[in-house]
Amino acid sequence: MALRRGSVLAVLPLLVLTLFLVGCPKRPATTAASAPAPAPAPAPAAPDAPVSPPPSAAAPTAPSPSAPGPAAPAPTPAPAPATPPRPSEFRAHDALKDVYFDFDKYDIRPNDARTLDTNAGWLKQNTGQLLLIEGHADERGTNEYNLALGERRAKAAMNYLVSQGVQAPRITIISYGEERPVCADKSEACWSQNRRAHFLVKER
Amino acid sequence: MSMRQVRVVSFLAVMAAIVIGAGLQSPPPARSQQAADVLLNVLGTGATKVNIAIPDFTLVGGADTQQLVRQLPEVAGNDLRFSGIFSPVTGTPALPASNPEALRKAWADFAGAGAHAGLQGLLAVRGARLEVEMRLHDLTSPEFRLIGSKRFQMPVAEFRRLSHKIADEVVLQFTGEPGVADTKIAYVNKASGSKELYAMDYDGASPNRLTSNQSINLSPVWSPDTRSLAFTSFMRGYPYLYRIFPFERRPLQLLAGFLGINSSPAWNPDGSSVALTLSKDGNPEIYVLAVATGAVRRLTTHPGIDTEPTWSPTGREIAFVSDRAGRPQIFVMDAEGANVRRLTQAGFNTQPRWSPKGDAIVFTSRQGSHDLWAVNPDGSNLRRLTSGGDNQSASWAPNGRHLVFQSSRQGGARLFTMLADGSEQQPLSRAPGEARSPSWSPRLP
Numbered sequence: 001m002a003l004r005r006g007s008v009l010a011v012l013p014l015l016v017l018t019l020f021l022v023g024c025p026k027r028p029a030t031t032a033a034s035a036p037a038p039a040p041a042p043a044p045a046a047p048d049a050p051v052s053p054p055p056s057a058a059a060p061t062a063p064s065p066s067a068p069g070p071a072a073p074a075p076t077p078a079p080a081p082a083t084p085p086r087p088s089e090f091r092a093h094d095a096l097k098d099v100y101f102d103f104d105k106y107d108i109r110p111n112d113a114r115t116l117d118t119n120a121g122w123l124k125q126n127t128g129q130l131l132l133i134e135g136h137a138d139e140r141g142t143n144e145y146n147l148a149l150g151e152r153r154a155k156a157a158m159n160y161l162v163s164q165g166v167q168a169p170r171i172t173i174i175s176y177g178e179e180r181p182v183c184a185d186k187s188e189a190c191w192s193q194n195r196r197a198h199f200l201v202k203e204r
Numbered sequence: 205m206s207m208r209q210v211r212v213v214s215f216l217a218v219m220a221a222i223v224i225g226a227g228l229q230s231p232p233p234a235r236s237q238q239a240a241d242v243l244l245n246v247l248g249t250g251a252t253k254v255n256i257a258i259p260d261f262t263l264v265g266g267a268d269t270q271q272l273v274r275q276l277p278e279v280a281g282n283d284l285r286f287s288g289i290f291s292p293v294t295g296t297p298a299l300p301a302s303n304p305e306a307l308r309k310a311w312a313d314f315a316g317a318g319a320h321a322g323l324q325g326l327l328a329v330r331g332a333r334l335e336v337e338m339r340l341h342d343l344t345s346p347e348f349r350l351i352g353s354k355r356f357q358m359p360v361a362e363f364r365r366l367s368h369k370i371a372d373e374v375v376l377q378f379t380g381e382p383g384v385a386d387t388k389i390a391y392v393n394k395a396s397g398s399k400e401l402y403a404m405d406y407d408g409a410s411p412n413r414l415t416s417n418q419s420i421n422l423s424p425v426w427s428p429d430t431r432s433l434a435f436t437s438f439m440r441g442y443p444y445l446y447r448i449f450p451f452e453r454r455p456l457q458l459l460a461g462f463l464g465i466n467s468s469p470a471w472n473p474d475g476s477s478v479a480l481t482l483s484k485d486g487n488p489e490i491y492v493l494a495v496a497t498g499a500v501r502r503l504t505t506h507p508g509i510d511t512e513p514t515w516s517p518t519g520r521e522i523a524f525v526s527d528r529a530g531r532p533q534i535f536v537m538d539a540e541g542a543n544v545r546r547l548t549q550a551g552f553n554t555q556p557r558w559s560p561k562g563d564a565i566v567f568t569s570r571q572g573s574h575d576l577w578a579v580n581p582d583g584s585n586l587r588r589l590t591s592g593g594d595n596q597s598a599s600w601a602p603n604g605r606h607l608v609f610q611s612s613r614q615g616g617a618r619l620f621t622m623l624a625d626g627s628e629q630q631p632l633s634r635a636p637g638e639a640r641s642p643s644w645s646p647r648l649p
Contacts, residue, residue: 086441142554144468148488148509
């Protein structure tokens with residue numbers, strides 16, 4: 001049985017059905033020219049660069065996001081809060097201690113309320129400081145759920161401080177979920193340290 | 205014995221082993237016309253897989269300096285094995301291109317050794333382009349009838365895609381639905397020091413880094429047209445939702461940059477909307493973002509946590525996670541936010557993923573460590589899919605048959621695949637080391 005390379009394709013006896021059309025699959029587009037784009041964003045989207053350059057027109061103001069589309073009308077009539085400063089502009093302060101939470105919980109426990117009272121006192125003495133509250137979760141639970149959980153913790157701490165007389169417009173919250181742990185052990189000792197709200201300040 | 209005879213005998217020995225392993229006696233005479241009927245006939249004899257012979261492809265034009273005649277069948281054979289339907293044999297000499305009698309004898313040898321199907325590829329190398337004509341034969345029929353043929357073209361550098369397309373075509377012929385070999389998997393990896401997005405072929409080949417912003421990048425999800433990925437990133441300090449275009453020279457696009465969380469994206473089936481979690485109105489709730497205009501519509505209004513939406517394939521319902529009943533559970537609502545019903549009762553349940561076939565919702569249940577479970581959309585047939593290690597973050601293949609997920613069972617966090625019933629759990633063949641949060645793309649166009 002000789003194999004003759006380069007020979008013309010034989011016409012094999014096709015007994016029944018040749019079921020296919022000859023066709024060439026398309027490759028995904030590799031140039032922008034072949035992409036039928038929706039209208040480009042009016043605000044320039046930041047290039048995929050390291051975090052340090054400040055955002056230009058991409059202001060994180062609610063309710064209108066700097067989203068694609070020529071006319072992005074504000075879908076809800078909520079008042080637009082001021083653009084929050086970048087988290088990297090805030091610093092920790094010895095006077096402001098972390099508070100901690102039970103697993104899968106975001107209520108403020110009595111001892112942590114005392115810590116928050118102390119934090120509130122300092123903040124009311126130092127009204128020139130803006131406050132950033134970080135909310136965190138331990139590694140159990142999944143990443144997206146923990147992002148929401150961290151947010152609820154930061155919010156709970158904020159609400160408590162506001163109830164103690166700290167001015168709400170001074171406060172920004174951010175959740176890091178399980179993404180910024182202070183320790184990595186798989187133990188309750190470590191997990192309990194990660195279930196926290198953390199406080200940072202910045203001069204106005 | 206000549207070398208050729210040695211090779212044929214070796215092949216027959218391999219096929220004999222397959223035959224013995226499959227419990228086959230001899231293939232029944234074919235009575236049917238369609239490949240799908242071949243599959244039914246084969247399974248009806250008690251075999252569990254279709255034995256398919258894929259000899260080296262036959263070079264019919266140009267020069268093959270990379271041994272593509274061997275590589276192409278190997279990649280296609282791996283794809284067919286992965287489908288769970290086929291038992292391929294590759295590595296045997298190429299078939300003749302233009303000698304019908306010799307071809308018939310070659311198929312007869314394979315059939316005698318227990319092959320149910322045979323795939324011949326005719327390869328032409330035209331400069332930087334490859335052309336392959338695939339010919340699929342039913343080896344259970346007396347004349348080894350040609351089931352069908354199809355031609356594909358691809359640049360040489362993308363030869364693996366050519367194999368994937370061939371394999372997907374074979375699966376289509378046998379099952380009525382194409383395979384999933386011509387797909388990508390996106391994932392998160394922090395080998396660089398920060399969590400960045402990557403994409404690779406579904407089998408682990410050609411990993412490619414998509415982001416380098418050195419912040420925290422999470423939750424990549426492919427758009428239905430495969431042109432973009434939505435994802436959450438802290439690249440500007442706060443968690444915003446972005447869209448990246450891996451295959452086009454197109455800038456990163458901000459999808460949602462509201463105060464608070466902008467996360468957990470899920471594309472609707474036609475790609476016009478992204479369901480997501482926003483906390484801008486006081487606590488994490490589920491909204492639907494119209495991609496073209498940026499307008500958002502709120503769906504949930506409960507003061508607890510509502511997050512992790514996933515669309516039904518009809519686009520009419522959304523499953524999601526809520527802690528409104530205490531621990532996080534899976535709920536379902538319609539796409540306007542009404543008719544909320546609870547799907548899971550006990551435990552700590554997150555990450556619902558609605559199958560593209562609509563028949564099951566896979567989710568992650570935490571009982572100590574995490575495991576994947578599945579439930580029917582009406583709440584019935586709750587069943588566990590994994591055990592051992594920490595298993596989470598599932599993503600469906602577009603066929604609704606396969607899943608990729610993250611598992612710690614071999615240490616760290618690695619990607620595994622399985623079938624929808626939990627069988628055939630195996631690591632991705634060329635796994636990229638640590639990898640998390642996978643997203644399986646739709647079939648590439």
